[in-house]
Amino acid sequence: MATTALTNIGTLVTNDPTLGEGALGVRHDAAVVFEDGVVAWVGDSADTPAADTGRDLDGRAVLPGFVESHSHLVFAGERAEEFAARMSGEKYAAGGIRTTIEATRAASDDQLAANVRRLLGESLRSGSTTVECKTGYGQSASDELRSAQIAGRFTDEVTLLAAHVPPPEYAGRADDYVAMVCDEMIAACAPHAKWIDVFCERGAFNREQARAVLTAGVEAGLIPRVHGNQLGEGPGVQLAVEMNAASVDHVTYVTPADVDALAGGSTVATLLPGADFSTRNKYPDARALLDAGVTVALGADCNPGTCYTTSLPFCIAIAVRELHMTPAEAVWAATAGGARALQREDVGSLRIGARADAIGLDAPSYLHLAYRPGVPLIREVFKDGTLIA
Ligand code: NIG
Ligand code: FE
Numbered sequence: 001m002a003t004t005a006l007t008n009i010g011t012l013v014t015n016d017p018t019l020g021e022g023a024l025g026v027r028h029d030a031a032v033v034f035e036d037g038v039v040a041w042v043g044d045s046a047d048t049p050a051a052d053t054g055r056d057l058d059g060r061a062v063l064p065g066f067v068e069s070h071s072h073l074v075f076a077g078e079r080a081e082e083f084a085a086r087m088s089g090e091k092y093a094a095g096g097i098r099t100t101i102e103a104t105r106a107a108s109d110d111q112l113a114a115n116v117r118r119l120l121g122e123s124l125r126s127g128s129t130t131v132e133c134k135t136g137y138g139q140s141a142s143d144e145l146r147s148a149q150i151a152g153r154f155t156d157e158v159t160l161l162a163a164h165v166p167p168p169e170y171a172g173r174a175d176d177y178v179a180m181v182c183d184e185m186i187a188a189c190a191p192h193a194k195w196i197d198v199f200c201e202r203g204a205f206n207r208e209q210a211r212a213v214l215t216a217g218v219e220a221g222l223i224p225r226v227h228g229n230q231l232g233e234g235p236g237v238q239l240a241v242e243m244n245a246a247s248v249d250h251v252t253y254v255t256p257a258d259v260d261a262l263a264g265g266s267t268v269a270t271l272l273p274g275a276d277f278s279t280r281n282k283y284p285d286a287r288a289l290l291d292a293g294v295t296v297a298l299g300a301d302c303n304p305g306t307c308y309t310t311s312l313p314f315c316i317a318i319a320v321r322e323l324h325m326t327p328a329e330a331v332w333a334a335t336a337g338g339a340r341a342l343q344r345e346d347v348g349s350l351r352i353g354a355r356a357d358a359i360g361l362d363a364p365s366y367l368h369l370a371y372r373p374g375v376p377l378i379r380e381v382f383k384d385g386t387l388i389a
Contacts, residue, residue: 003040004385005051006358007031010059011365014042015336015349024328024366025349032062034356034385042350055380055387061365063331065129065357065381066312067338067348070249070270070299072161073116074147075137077103078304083278092231092279094203096305097137097165104137104147113150119302120154123310125389127378128300129357130338130347134197136161139177141185148192157342159195160222162186163205163213178209182216190220195246199227200236207235214243223343229253230275241265247297247341252276252284263292268341271333272301273318279306286323297337298330317373327370356385 012032014025019042021027031048033041041049082096104112116133123131133155135147144160151158162181170177186196196217200210204227214224224243228236230250237258240248248262249270262269271284289296300315301307309315312334319330339348346355360380361368368377381389 001036002385003051003053004034005031005048005054006062006360007045007048007054007056008059009045009057009062011061012042012350013061013063013331013335013366014351015064015332016351019351022328023332032350032358034382037356037384039350039352039354039356042352057360059364060379061361061363061368063359063361063366064335064348064350064354065359065383066127066334067342067344068123068128068131068300068312069247069297069338069341070134070272070301071123071131071310072134072136072301072303073119074112074133074135074151075100075104075304076107076111076115078308082305083308086279092281092306094165094199094201094231098168100137100304101139101167105140105143109146109150112147113153116150116154119310123302124381125378126311126313127359127381128310128312129359129381129383130157130342130344131155132157132159132195132342134159134161135189136164136197139164139167141180141188144185145188145192148189152192156194158193159197159225160186160189160193160217161197161199162189162217163198163210165199165204174205174209178205178212181213186216186220186222190217190222193222195225196222197225197227200239201228201231201234203231207239210236210239211243214239214245218243225249229258231281237261240267246343249299249301250275250284251289252281254285254288259288259292259294262289262294268295268297268337270297270299270341271319271323272299272307272315273323274309274315275301275307277318278308283322286319286325290325290329295337295340296329296333297341298333299338313369313377314373316369320370327367330370331366356382358382
């Protein structure tokens with residue numbers, strides 16, 4: 001039994017309202033003890049039980065590790081020129097995805113794995129201790145299979161983004177592509193994934209096509225999630241609720257009926273404001289969602305097209321400044337919210353029995369994540385109770 005005590009924590013976020021104030025379960029002058037990779041004790045620093053090793057936080061803040069529920073890390077190449085053109089006024093069109101499909105298909109397994117490892121390293125140093133990873137730049141049965149297998153070397157949260165955009169050989173034949181996904185790709189890839197995802201948007205896949213892909217995924221034992229309502233109003237949100245999807249992600253353009261549907265269902269709305277930032281899109285109406293009682297998660301959406309950042313602290317800062325989320329709502333959404341989106345109860349909080357995944361900040365409180373944008377505030381990262389970064 002290895003125990004580690006973190007003492008003298010200025011502000012501790014537990015996300016357990018029985019352990020402290022508010023939804024974040026905040027305690028001051030606190031301590032937490034990890035035992036064999038899980039949280040064993042939370043209390044006042046003065047009462048800390050004896051432990052094998054100790055770390056004095058000297059008044060700094062400790063939070064649960066971020067739970068990144070949306071990332072696209074299996075790809076090759078980059079699209080900096082496309083970004084620069086966008087900043088000069090060009091509009092984002094999902095067509096850029098095909099550039100990355102070509103580069104990804106041409107890359108070796110080792111090149112793809114090295115890119116995932118590099119980005120996961122960045123992500124971890126930014127405080128994300130659980131990271132979901134999507135395929136989606138293969139778009140053939142064999143390239144999606146190897147993408148899923150490569151992602152699976154690094155995380156249990158593998159998402160088969162089976163229908164991202166129809167690849168070049170299916171140009172203008174989205175129905176034929178969907179048939180191939182349902183008849184061939186999903187059977188090959190399902191043993192290597194947990195989730196099935198589809199980009200339900202004009203220019204990608206329509207409601208019926210997206211429903212067919214998700215239904216085939218569910219039949220193969222996968223749990224649905226949806227990319228929807230990123231570039232315009234559309235059927236993504238309603239389809240996600242209808243399919244009881246774990247989450248619908250982006251949710252930038254929604255109608256009052258979409259908000260009502262989310263409020264009446266169990267699908268998490270995952271906001272990806274980094275993508276809206278990097279595409280100069282409008283920002284989602286987080287207040288309408290939160291005020292209607294919708295569960296909101298925040299993800300970084302790292303991908304080479306719409307958002308090449310792995311930093312959830314950056315997204316928290318945008319969520320507070322631009323989406324009018326409170327700092328507490330944004331921090332909850334990037335921790336407990338991400339865990340809800342991944343249907344995980346063992347991460348996203350520091351309740352007793354949760355995994356000992358935590359971060360120490362170079363700041364006295366979680367408020368500084370939004371208050372000091374762009375500053376590397378993540379000083380310690382604990383994964384399963386071990387200091388790893
Ligand atoms: O989450 N929306 C679709 N997929 C990605 C973008 C992919 C790309 O442009 O390469 C997203 O924004
Ligand atoms: Fe995405």
